[in-house]
Amino acid sequence: MLSEHLPILDRRGAPARAEAVYREREVTDAVDLCDGNGRLNPAAVGWSRRPLVRANLAGHWLRKKRWNFWNWIGPEGVFSVTLADIDYASFCAFAVTDFATGETVRGGSHGLPGRIALPEHVERDVSFERGGLSYQNRIDGNDLRVRFSGTATGSVSVHADFAVRRPADHESLNVVVPWSPTRFQLNSKHAALPCDGEVRVGSRSWRVDPQTWFAVQDWGRGVWPYRSFWNWGVATGMQNGRLLGINFGARWTTGTGSNENGILVDGRLHKVMEDLRWDYDPASWMRPWRVRAEHSGDLDLVLEPVAVQQSKLDIGVIATGGACAFGRWRGRVRAGGEELAIDGLLGWAEEFSHRW
Numbered sequence: 001m002l003s004e005h006l007p008i009l010d011r012r013g014a015p016a017r018a019e020a021v022y023r024e025r026e027v028t029d030a031v032d033l034c035d036g037n038g039r040l041n042p043a044a045v046g047w048s049r050r051p052l053v054r055a056n057l058a059g060h061w062l063r064k065k066r067w068n069f070w071n072w073i074g075p076e077g078v079f080s081v082t083l084a085d086i087d088y089a090s091f092c093a094f095a096v097t098d099f100a101t102g103e104t105v106r107g108g109s110h111g112l113p114g115r116i117a118l119p120e121h122v123e124r125d126v127s128f129e130r131g132g133l134s135y136q137n138r139i140d141g142n143d144l145r146v147r148f149s150g151t152a153t154g155s156v157s158v159h160a161d162f163a164v165r166r167p168a169d170h171e172s173l174n175v176v177v178p179w180s181p182t183r184f185q186l187n188s189k190h191a192a193l194p195c196d197g198e199v200r201v202g203s204r205s206w207r208v209d210p211q212t213w214f215a216v217q218d219w220g221r222g223v224w225p226y227r228s229f230w231n232w233g234v235a236t237g238m239q240n241g242r243l244l245g246i247n248f249g250a251r252w253t254t255g256t257g258s259n260e261n262g263i264l265v266d267g268r269l270h271k272v273m274e275d276l277r278w279d280y281d282p283a284s285w286m287r288p289w290r291v292r293a294e295h296s297g298d299l300d301l302v303l304e305p306v307a308v309q310q311s312k313l314d315i316g317v318i319a320t321g322g323a324c325a326f327g328r329w330r331g332r333v334r335a336g337g338e339e340l341a342i343d344g345l346l347g348w349a350e351e352f353s354h355r356w
Contacts, residue, residue, distance in 0.1 A: 020274045020275040020294065020295050021273065021274040021275075021295045021296075022257050022273060022274070023273060024046055024047050024175075024257065024258055024259075024271065024273050025045065025046035025047075026046060026047060026048060026049075026271075027043075027044065027046040027047065027048040027052055027053070027174075027176075028048065028052075029052065030052050030053075030054070031043050031044045031052060031053055031054070032044065032053070032054050032056050033053050033054060033055050033056055033057065033176065033184075033186050033221065034056050034057060034058060037059070038057070038058040038059035038060060038223075039181045039182055040176075040178055040180075040181050040182070040184040042178075044176045044186070045176045045178050045184075045258070046175075046176060046258075047173065047174060047175045047176075047258070047262075047271055048174040049171040049172065049174070049269050050171065050172060050174065051121065051122035051123060051172065051174050051188050051219075052174065053174065053176060053186050054120050054121060055120045055121075055186050055221030055222075056120055057120075057221060057222075057223065060182065060223045061087065062087045062088060063087065063183070063223045063224055063225075063226075064085075064086075064087045064222070064223055064224075065084075065085075065086050065087070065185075065220065065221075065222055065223075065224050065356070066084065066085045066086075066118045066220070066221050067082060067083065067084035067085075067086075067118075067218070067219070067220045068082070068083045068084075068118060068126050068137070068217070068219055069081075069082045069083075069084075069217065069218040069219070069220070070082075070137070070146075070215060070216065070217050070218075071215070071216045071218075071234075071348070072146075072160075072162070072164075072195055072199070072208070072213060072214075072215050072216075073213065073214060073216070073236065073326070073346050073347070073348075074195075074206065074208060074209070074212050074213035074214070074346070075099070075212055075346070076098070076099060076100070076206045077096060077097050077098045077099045077100075077199075077201075077206065077307075078096070078097050078099075078326055078348075079094070079095075079096050079158075079160060079199050080094060080095050080096075081093070081094045081135055081137075081148060082094070083116055083118060083126055083128055083135075084116075084118075085113050085114065085116055085118055086113070086356055087113055088113065088318060088356070089110055089111065089112065089113055090110070090111055090112065090113050090114065090115050090116045091108055091109060091110040091111070091116075092108055092109050092116070092128040092130070092131075092133055092135060093106070093107070093108035093110075094106065094107055094108060094133070094135075094148070094150055094152070094158065095107075095152075095309060096152065096158055096199070096201050097307050097309055097326060098201070098204070098307075099306050099307050099326065102306070102307045102308075104307070104309050105152035105153055105154065105156045105158070105201065106152055106153055107133070107150050107151055107152040107153060107158070108131075108133070109128070109130050109131030109132070109133050111130070111131075115130075116128060118221075120221070122174075122188045122219050123139065124139075125137065125138045125139055132150060132151055133148075133149070133150040134147070134148065134149040134150070135147070135148045135149075135150075136148075140163065142165075142166050142168065143163045143164060143165055143166055144163065144164035144166065144215075145163055145164075146160060146161070146162055146163070146164060146197075147160065147161050148160040148161075152201075156201060156202045157200070157201075157202060158199075158200070158201050159199070159200045160197070160198070160199045160200070161197050161198055162195050162196055162197020162198060162199070162208045163195065163196050163197055164193050164194075164195050164215045165193065165194045165195065165196060165210055166193055167193075167194075167243070167267055169267055170192075170193070170267040171264065171267055171268060171269040172188060172189060172190045172191075172264075172269070173187075173188075173189040173190075173191075173247050173260065173262040173264070173269055173271075174186075174187070174188045174189070175187050175189075175258055175259070175260050176258065177222075177252070177253050177256050177258040177259075177260075178256055178257075178258065179225065179256060182223060183223055183224065183225050184222055184223055185220060185221075185222030185223075185224065185252075186220065186221045186222055187218065187219070187220050187222075187260055188217070188218075188219040188220075189216075189217065189218055189219075189247045189260060189262070190215070190216065190217040190219075191214070191215075191216045191217075191234060191236045191245025191246070191247060191264055192214055192236050192237065192243050192244060192245030192264055192267075193214060193215040193216070193217075194210035194211070194213070194214060194215075195208045195210060195213040195214060195215050196208060196209070196210045196213075211238065212237070212238075214236045214237050214245075214346070216234050216236055216245070218232075224354075224356070226355060226356065227353075227354070227355055228252055228353070228354045228356070229251050229252065229351075229352070229353045229354070230249060230250070230251050230252040230351075230352055231249055231250040231251050231278050231349070231350065231351055232248075232249045232260075232349070232350050232352075233246075233247075233248045233249070233289070233291055233303070233347065233348065233349040233350070234246065234247055234248075234347045234348055235301060235329040235342065235345040235346070235347035236345065236346060236347055237345050237346050237347075239340065239341075239342060239343070239345055240340075240341075242265060242266055242340065243264075243265075243266050243267065244263075244264065244265060244333075244340070244342075244345060245263075245264035246262075246263050246264070246299070246301070246329075246333060246342075246345075246347075247260060247261065247262050247264075248260070248261045248262075248272070248276050248291055248299065249261065249276075250275065250276055250278050253275075254275060259272070259273070259274075259275060259276075261273075261274070261276055261293075261299075263298070263299070263333050263335040265335050265336070265338070265340070268336070270335035270336055272293060272296070272298055272299060274293055274294075274295045274296060276291050276292060276293055276294075276299065277291070277292050277293075277294050278290070278291050278349075279291075280349070280351075282323075282351060285305065285308045285310070285323045285325050286305045286308060286325065287305075288302050288303060288304055288305070289302065289303040289305070289325060289349040290302045290303075291303075291349070296334075297334065298333060298334045298335070299331075299332075299333050299334070300331045300332055300333075301329045301330070301331035301332075301333070301342060302329065302330055302331055303325060303327050303328070303329050303347065303348070303349045304327045304328055304329075304330065305325035305326065305327040306326060306327045306328070307325075307326045307327070308323055308324065308325045308326070309323065309324045309326070310322070310323045310324075311323075317355070318355060318356055319354070319355040319356075320352065320353070320354045320355070320356065321352070321353060322350060322351045322352030322353060323350060323351060324348050324349070324350035324352075325348060325349050325350070326346075326347070326348045327346075327347070327348070328344045328345060328346060328347070329342050329344075329345045329346075329347050330342055330343050330344065330345075
């Protein structure tokens with residue numbers, strides 16, 4: 001039975017700590033996220049290895065949040081694009097961070113809600129053409145074709161043309177998180193996807209090599225409370241000949257009996273069914289971040305940042321802010337009874353709060 005009450009929040013807008021370990025249900029058949037009244041369908045709650053839930057959101061004026069977010073990360077830097085509609089507004093935003101210099105350039109186009117087509121299913125084409133931005137993310141056989149052109153702050157041109165190679169039978173982490181029958185979130189996380197092509201930022205050109213560059217998708221559809229707070233982290237890439245993608249989160253799922261924690265090894269997902277402990281210094285984002293599974297010991301990683309993206313927006317009724325630290329992870333994970341050493345795996349860790 002789903003509770004009608006939203007989780008207790010701490011002073012930063014984060015759910016208070018609850019029992020760390022629980023059993024999550026694996027969803028194995030296609031299902032709708034919502035019932036005919038726009039409330040959460042209990043049959044959708046759980047996790048799956050592939051996108052199986054149709055995000056048929058309806059009603060809940062101003063509470064619906066939809067986004068398609070991608071990070072493409074390699075030794076030289078990270079390129080990201082977000083398409084989103086948060087009921088108040090819609091936007092296409094992009095950012096590029098150079099790890100050698102720590103410099104970040106950004107750009108975007110913001111407007112009224114309803115102007116961006118964001119489908120109910122994960123495996124669909126998306127595109128945006130407006131405000132000097134051109135972005136296509138299209139399915140091309142088993143791959144995704146990404147083309148982007150735009151101008152960032154300081155009149156810096158950004159162009160990208162590459163393919164996201166999706167290995168056969170590569171699994172993903174898909175979760176439905178229930179705060180209540182009227183507040184819930186569907187996330188589809190895809191990691192460790194090799195990329196092949198080029199990113200150009202001003203006069204710089206990065207060769208996107210499938211041995212060293214990897215794509216991560218965060219696809220989200222849900223009905224959110226007005227205030228929210230989260231941590232999210234990813235480690236992705238090749239380690240000793242193994243293809244790894246580690247996804248971990250905190251705060252926003254606490255007390256729901258669900259989480260977004262999972263370890264992907266050579267395309268096979270291993271679900272981590274416990275809350276993780278995060279230790280970091282919000283007064284100094286460049287200090288190490290540590291994330292660990294205290295109960296099972298299946299995960300103990302430390303991020304050594306090389307660059308930080310920070311953002312803040314406060315226009316009264318809407319506010320958002322936080323930091324994302326990029327760098328290399330070191331430590332260990334355990335999946336399927338196998339212990340794997342992590343030494344220099346690319347990724348990030350972030351803290352964000354929202355009033356939206």
